[in-house]
Amino acid sequence: MGAVLTGYLAWGFGALPGEKGQILAAIPFKKTSGDLWEGLNITGYGLLIANAVVFASALYFLLMAGMGIPNDISLLFLTIVMVPALPxxxxxxxxxxGKPNTFTTAGAYFTGLLLAPAGLWGLKSIDNDLFAPGLELIPVLAVMSTCYCFGEGLGRLACISFGCCYGKPLHRLPAMLQKPFARASFVYFGKIKKIVYAEGWEGVPIFPIQAVTAMVLVSSGMAGMFFLLSGNIPAAFWTTIWVSQGWRMASEYFRCDERGGGRWSAYQWSSLCAMVYAGGLFALSAPPPLVAVDLLRGLNSFWNPGGILLLEILWLIVFLYMGRSRVTGSSISLFVRREGI
Known part of the structure; x- marks a missing residue:
């Protein structure tokens, strides 16, 4: 899996800063004048986000089933947590x-972490005998945080495609960082890239913060999986939460997009609060069982037509919602190719 993800990320780092591929399709939906139609742009951003969400979701169900938790219970718990977290x-x-068309995974992560204990308590209060077996807070959070690292890391390819969440121009960084990243910097092209229309930095070498974040988080997710498969749930819990949130705090210093006011951004504060809150949950929870996740059992449990259909529907919903561009437009001319008649 590591080799496949490495290849996927390497492709994205090389191909996505360019202009090609940001828009997958333009659908004409309203005629403006003559032969011209206003188009709805379908973006690579939506495709890449959908890929990341479905990968993380599939891994969540596999790991939860590998701990002996039935798929319907896993789905119910995920729904309880994510329905308020995603908005x-x-x-x-x-x-x-202060912008209408923007998203932050930091906000969704913090909300989900905040609501997870209440969601678990709610399930157990309905029927403790039904929901209690295997559904303990720290193991479930370790699984969710591991999957979050993969989803967030792979989702950074979408940021590269759109040109958002960008880093500082390389020349603004300390000299000790300029030389190592001179050949690895991102150079964006295309007037509808956010970094171009917001900053005017077309053709400017930019610190590849999205790539660094992707590698840090995917590596953290791989470490979390290793610990889960080894039965070391506390290590999976602490590694994924502290690395993901600690890096979120540190990475803000390399970014140059809008992060809000103040010496510390709201996202840095939310990451710090998430780390402290997670520590409190761990201290107040029962010691997690040292039980290894059985991936084969997870595959046997989830890899069925119902599970595959669920992931396909999820992919389609995310793609249609996130892939419809709200900040770019297109003008389409329709005509007949006479030479083809």
Whole structure:
């Protein structure tokens, strides 16, 4: 799996800063004048986000089933946590950045972490005998945080495609960082890249913060999986939460997009609070069982037509929601190719 993900990320780092591929399709939906139609742009951003979400979701179900938790219970718990967490990605970003069409995974992560204990308590309060076996807070959070690292890391390819969440121009960084990243910097092209229309930095070498973040988080996810498969749930819990949130705090110093005011951004504060909150949950929870996740059992449990259909529907929903561009447009001319008649 590591080799496949490495190849996928390497492809994205090389291909996505360019202009080609940002828009996958333009669908004409309203005639403007003559032969011209206004188009709805379908973006590579939506495709890459959908890929990341489905990969992380599939891994979540596999790992939960590998701990002996039935798929319907895993789905119910995930729904309870994510239904309020996903909209918060937009609400919090709007509050921090003051823009209508923006998202933040930091907001969704913090909301999900905050609600997870209540969701677990709610399930157990309904029927403790039904929901209690294997459904303990720290093991479940270790699985969710591991999957979050993969989803967030792979999702950074979408940021490269759109040109958002960008780093500082290389010449603004300390000299000790300029030389090592001179050949690895991102150079964006295309007037509808966010970094171009917001900053005017077309053709400017940029610190590849999205690539560094992707590698840090995917590596953290791989470490979390190793610990889960080895039965070391506390190590999986601490590694994925502290690396993901610690890097979120540190990475802000290399970014140059809108992060809100203050010496510390709201996202840095939320990451710090998430780390402290996770520590409190661990201290107050029962010691997690030292039981290794059985991936084969997870595959046998989830790899069926129902599970595959669920992932396909999820991919389609995310793609249609995230792939419809709200900040770019297109003008389409339709005509007949006479030479083809």
């Amino acid at each position: 918060s990605a937009r609400w919090i970003a709007r509050w921090v950045e």
